[in-house]
Amino acid sequence: MSTDLSQFQDAFFEESSEHLSTIEDGLLQLEQRPNDLDLLNRIFRAAHSIKGNSGMFGFTAVGQFTHKMETLLDQLRNGNFSVTPEIADILLRATDCLKLLIEAARGGQAPGSETLQRLEDELAAAAEGGPALQNDHAAVSHRSPASPAGIPPHTGLHHFRITWAAPNWLFQRGLDPVRMIGELEDLGTIVSRQLDTSRFPVFESLDPESCYLTWTLELETPKEQAVVESVFDFVRDGGDLTIEACGPAIPPVVAPENSEPKPLGEILVESGVVSREILDKALSQQKRLGEILIEQHAATPQQISQALQKQGETSTQTKKSGDAASIRVDTGKIDKLINLVGELVITQSMLSSLGTHFDMSQLPVLIERVAQLERNTREIQERVMGIRMLPIGNTFSRFPRLVRDLSGKAGKKIQLLLSGEETELDKTVIESIGDPLTHLVRNSADHGLEPPDERIAAGKPEQGTIRMNAFHEGGSICITVEDDGRGLNRDKILAKAVKQGLVTEGEKLSDDQINGLIFRPGFSTADTITDVSGRGVGMDVVKKNIEALGGTVSIKTTAGKGTTFTLKLPLTLAIIEGMTVRVGRESYIIPLVSILESIQPTATSVNTITEKGEVVEVRGSYHPIVRLSEVFSIKADCNDPTKAILVMLETEQERVAVMVDELLGQQQVVIKSLENNFRKVAGIAGATILGDGTVSFILDVRGLIELSRHGVPVAA
16 A cells, blocks of 8 residues: 555645745845844754655655755854855855756656756855855766765765664654654755555554554764664664665655656656666756757657657646645635625525515615625625735745846845835736836846946945835735936937837937837847846836736836836736726726826817827827727717717826717726637727626727727727
């Protein structure tokens, strides 16, 4: 009988991600507070949890590497030496490597042994108080063929093979075998472990208070055998313990067949496509295995494709329902939702009893109970949406490490200040804003902030500052990325735009229009291309991703003072606040976040400009008029702008006046994707079902502007 632990692996990977975040955040703080023992203990506990849990699933490489990190962290905890920038850098790079090891374990792949070995040597050297071996390949020790990959041999170490059949009474006396194995880990490195469940009886004879487990462990330790035996002093009676000295460590335990997908390389070797020697050589390079084998002409693309297909079939056989996206919810939110459902059931029961014997004298009671049902429904809606709301601090937490790395690459001193981390927004929105925010931070670090000598010459502090803030504003969330750098160079941007043919020489543009040019694909004012920026492929990503979420991006800049980017996003993508408008017999929804005001213009404020169409003057500024009746080829009740209603909309610093017949009112609407259920339609962001059962389209403001410019109606 064997125990299938694969069903718990998803929880392991999720928890490991949280522990890795704790380690990385803690190390960044540790650079500023090197004597903070509580912080060191928190980092150590997170690493220890990963090591302990990885051993349970047979992820040997993860456990062995984490043990090396633990050794160095333990030296720091004991005060043998203090945290230096060099040690912090080693630990951060080790954390990155640990992430790759865990991802490799998730995909059933073998880790790159060369990088792993080099980092292990650096960790070992740092733990011994010696210099970190950054790139000294000559110092990398040669392993014997029998030793497991990634485990360098040590002189003066003992190798013990431990076989322990735990006594039946182990659980009854409150003893924890996992804790005992943890004591062995404290003595050295467990290079292999195997759990034997063959002693389990048939189900009818199973005693839930008895222990039927047997462990086989391979321990590498500088301690003598007597010290190892002392770990089992309290469990010798009734059990079977064998500790014997041995030579090379036994190979890692092979997981049961089909317990997880086989590595691609193993499939290729078993199929006779490549030899073991070619595979080992390929794995030593930091590339995708398939690409390496094709480059070396060791395998054809068709053979790689077939192997990947076979790997996918294996993965599908063992895929669990837990692979679906998950979200952790505060139990308080669940409790409130359950209470509201209870109230809804009571209201429904009251309405049912009223409907059984109803007469007109009970009409006031019916109206009151329907109003109560409406309140319950609205509150349940808010609570359900609240379940999907997560603090944006989860997204912000990635940027301290990013800024630290950018600071080193750019040769600048940069501090990052975060605020508003507790601000909540929809999980889907949070998952989509990571890339845009990353590009904005990189832009501020590379383009915005000046080098230290330039800042000092300008009378600024040597250290530049990037501020990230999140806050609610009405029914939206605003995220700002601000720097105290040189600001946007208006003349340089305009000159580059003229050179690229984006604007014509002498064309009059407002500051907002010039600033908006940096969002054009391929546009960059960088004089040289670096590994941080300069290719013009970042800011257009910001614009596209934020627009796809129904949000906007604005820029505020002052020469010599700095630049602030403001992202304005809906709180959720499922429900929006909208204004219902009527054009002829059709009704449309305009997102409330885009509406500035509604006006009824005078005859003198409406004009026609050659090749530009109709415009309306509003407080000294002229804005184009978009007739929905022309865009969608429908008949409007009123064709005279002075008798119709103009709804002023704004997006990306552009304002337009949309001409409608009537404003029907403001309401919350549930967005239904038109693209998923029909096809993408220009000028339409989605659809919704109104209270009377009719379907109404939700307008895409940016799409309407583009359609009006090109004079292309949606339905010709």
